[in-house]
Amino acid sequence: MKSKFTQPFGEITQIVGKCISLIGNDIDTDRIIPARFLKCVNFDSLGKSVFEDDRKTLKGKHPFDLEENKNASILIVNSNFGCGSSREHAPQALMRWGIKAIIGESFAEIFYSNCVAIGIPCFTLPKKSIKIIQKYIDNRSLFLEIRLKNCLAKSKDLNFDLEIKESSRKMFLSGEWDATSTLLKNENLIENKFNNLPYLKF
Amino acid sequence: MSQDTLFDKVWDLHKVSSLPGGSDQIFIGLHLIHEVTSPQAFGALKDKNLKVKFPSRTFATVDHIVPTDNQSRPFKDNLAEQMITTLEKNCLQHKIKFFNIGSGNQGIVHVVAPELGLTLPGMTIACGDSHTSTHGAFGSIAFGIGTSQVRDILATQTIAMNKLKVRQIWCENKLSNGVYAKDLVLHIINKLGVKAGVGFAYEFAGPAINSLSMEERMTICNMSIEGGARCGYINPDEKTFKYIKNKLYAPKSENWQKALLWWESLKSNEDSIYDDVIKLDASKVEPTITWGITPGQSLGINQEIPLLNDLSPNDQLIAEEAFEYMGFKPGQSIKNTLVDVCFIGSCTNGRISDLRVAAKVLKDKKVSAKVKAFVVPGSEKVANEAKKEGLDKIFKDSGFQWREPGCSMCLAMNSDKLIGNQISASSSNRNFKGRQGSPSGRTLLMSPAMVAAAAINGKVSDVREFIKK
Numbered sequence: 289m290k291s292k293f294t295q296p297f298g299e300i301t302q303i304v305g306k307c308i309s310l311i312g313n314d315i316d317t318d319r320i321i322p323a324r325f326l327k328c329v330n331f332d333s334l335g336k337s338v339f340e341d342d343r344k345t346l347k348g349k350h351p352f353d354l355e356e357n358k359n360a361s362i363l364i365v366n367s368n369f370g371c372g373s374s375r376e377h378a379p380q381a382l383m384r385w386g387i388k389a390i391i392g393e394s395f396a397e398i399f400y401s402n403c404v405a406i407g408i409p410c411f412t413l414p415k416k417s418i419k420i421i422q423k424y425i426d427n428r429s430l431f432l433e434i435r436l437k438n439c440l441a442k443s444k445d446l447n448f449d450l451e452i453k454e455s456s457r458k459m460f461l462s463g464e465w466d467a468t469s470t471l472l473k474n475e476n477l478i479e480n481k482f483n484n485l486p487y488l489k490f
Numbered sequence: 491m492s493q494d495t496l497f498d499k500v501w502d503l504h505k506v507s508s509l510p511g512g513s514d515q516i517f518i519g520l521h522l523i524h525e526v527t528s529p530q531a532f533g534a535l536k537d538k539n540l541k542v543k544f545p546s547r548t549f550a551t552v553d554h555i556v557p558t559d560n561q562s563r564p565f566k567d568n569l570a571e572q573m574i575t576t577l578e579k580n581c582l583q584h585k586i587k588f589f590n591i592g593s594g595n596q597g598i599v600h601v602v603a604p605e606l607g608l609t610l611p612g613m614t615i616a617c618g619d620s621h622t623s624t625h626g627a628f629g630s631i632a633f634g635i636g637t638s639q640v641r642d643i644l645a646t647q648t649i650a651m652n653k654l655k656v657r658q659i660w661c662e663n664k665l666s667n668g669v670y671a672k673d674l675v676l677h678i679i680n681k682l683g684v685k686a687g688v689g690f691a692y693e694f695a696g697p698a699i700n701s702l703s704m705e706e707r708m709t710i711c712n713m714s715i716e717g718g719a720r721c722g723y724i725n726p727d728e729k730t731f732k733y734i735k736n737k738l739y740a741p742k743s744e745n746w747q748k749a750l751l752w753w754e755s756l757k758s759n760e761d762s763i764y765d766d767v768i769k770l771d772a773s774k775v776e777p778t779i780t781w782g783i784t785p786g787q788s789l790g791i792n793q794e795i796p797l798l799n800d801l802s803p804n805d806q807l808i809a810e811e812a813f814e815y816m817g818f819k820p821g822q823s824i825k826n827t828l829v830d831v832c833f834i835g836s837c838t839n840g841r842i843s844d845l846r847v848a849a850k851v852l853k854d855k856k857v858s859a860k861v862k863a864f865v866v867p868g869s870e871k872v873a874n875e876a877k878k879e880g881l882d883k884i885f886k887d888s889g890f891q892w893r894e895p896g897c898s899m900c901l902a903m904n905s906d907k908l909i910g911n912q913i914s915a916s917s918s919n920r921n922f923k924g925r926q927g928s929p930s931g932r933t934l935l936m937s938p939a940m941v942a943a944a945a946i947n948g949k950v951s952d953v954r955e956f957i958k959k
Contacts, residue, residue, distance in 0.1 A: 376636030
């Protein structure tokens with residue numbers, strides 16, 4: 289657990305940090321943050337409860353409990369990460385633990401859009417490349433420098449061309465991932481839509 | 491790229507603008523909120539000094555945290571009480587209609603909106619809950635969102651989203667006797683996989699879908715998200731219109747005629763273009779049940795749990811995890827697995843038709859003494875109707891506990907939880923590790939009729955044997 293947490297703000301152009309690997313397909317949001325922790329009216333205290341049940345089961349051997357991962361900020365996952373519930377509490381818990389970006393084989397859709405909405409870029413790589421990273425991390429630390437501009441992830445030994453939805457990449461670079469103000473710019477168009485939708489007149 | 495499907499028509503109609511990044515700004519016609527995913531959104535509005543743009547387009551109810559045994563206020567659970575109080579305050583402050591406990595209209599948000607006639611064809615519907623896909627049964631485009639998007643809808647009635655592709659899932663023939671919508675959707679998820687729907691809206695179609703009631707169609711669309719599809723829908727037809735007619739918020743008199751004409755025009759054209767089409771034969775579906783830790787890990791009641799080598803390499807990792815967690819062996823039969831808890835309820839299968847089917851199986855029978863069984867109606871309306879029909883009495887006489895409406899043990903945010911590694915036979919939608927409140931609890935998903943059969947025998951059973959008798 290890190291002591292200081294600052295919410296991302298504005299343009300997100302690069303993420304530099306240590307990688308933490310979590311192996312497994314179809315890791316759902318109930319596992320990321322069990323439902324009993326959703327009994328809250330703000331997200332502030334979620335960080336310490338991330339993967340609570342999985343961590344208890346592994347008695348200190350869960351990647352999120354290992355000493356060497358203490359300051360990690362780039363999460364490496366496998367396929368369909370974040371499936372299930374739409375709870376934004378899941379990426380919020382990861383972010384408050386210290387995660388700033390995720391690289392995986394694939395992501396569940398609502399989880400992905402929640403990550404965009406709170407400023408966590410999710411990148412994809414082919415299964416083969418993820419395996420290479422996860423194997424590498426098994427033996428030593430991996431520090432990656434990710435640049436959103438060209439989607440390159442660089443390190444001492446490994447370099448990768450990451451993939452990300454073009455619309456998300458642009459939103460991170462421009463700061464428009466924090467969408468409210470962008471959406472509000474079209475106030476007249478929204479009013480027009482409200483006044484003209486057939487079913488709002490029924 | 492899809493063309494002239496209902497999805498295309500509804501999307502285009504609600505598009506407000508193309509955003510600089512390439513996604514679309516989409517107007518949301520109906521916004522539903524509940525106590526779990528909305529407080530932080532209202533908090534963010536306050537921080538940004540924003541108002542709710544169109545309070546008349548948001549409706550609220552309370553479902554996830556409500557106790558189902560004693561609903562008198564304040565709730566015993568302080569945190570649950572804090573959450574309902576926060577929702578009450580937010581609705582009052584922002585002039586949002588709230589269906590509270592005791593109003594006669596409270597219940598699981600995805601049960602309540604259709605029964606009030608809030609859910610209509612051609613709408614875009616969003617809610618901070620992944621099972622919002624349920625409302626697609628009416629020919630609306632409905633999807634789950636996170637709290638930041640709840641904030642955006644409150645503030646602007648719009649969200650930023652990429653347009654989805656459309657996959658038609660064509661279901662031939664009809665379901666056989668004793669096989670229900672739940673079995674069909676579990677079968678579909680098993681065949682396509684839990685992530686096949688990512689990036690897609692699912693259009694469910696074909697004779698088997700047409701023959702389903704509206705409530706069965708809701709069960710199908712509800713579980714689209716378990717197949718990875720954020721949104722699932724069915725083209726509206728006479729059954730849809732009949733269900734909606736005379737509901738509280740449904741269009742009335744002249745407007746009803748206008749609405750009918752418009753709704754008809756929304757259906758996917760006969761020559762629509764889909765990004766993908768899948769066909770399957772519904773008559774071959776058996777009562778289906780999950781054995782693992784994803785809704786895709788399911789089998790017919792008479793089948794055996796797969797061997798590792800029978801599975802594709804991509805499915806083996808999660809299968810190994812499932813074997814270990816569930817304590818089942820490859821090749822083992824699922825039938826006759828002992829169960830500890832039987833739960834009927836949830837936004838998937840907590841409607842009046844679900845209760846009717848289960849009650850029919852339970853009539854004049856007793857729940858096994860080894861089983862704890864309880865039924866949680868999906869809404870106050872469902873509960874009242876069930877009482878009128880005497881279903882509550884059938885459940886109670888059989889040994890089921892009759893509870894008050896809410897989400898209950900589908901996700902166990904109240905005190906209804908599994909204990910230790912208990913096995914539940916559950917009519918809900920997720921069998922994830924720890925989903926039903928115990929970090930080692932095990933869930934077998936099945937239809938309400940199959941849960942009733944399991945409750946009587948104390949083990950996984952084929953409900954068709956009860957129907958024959």
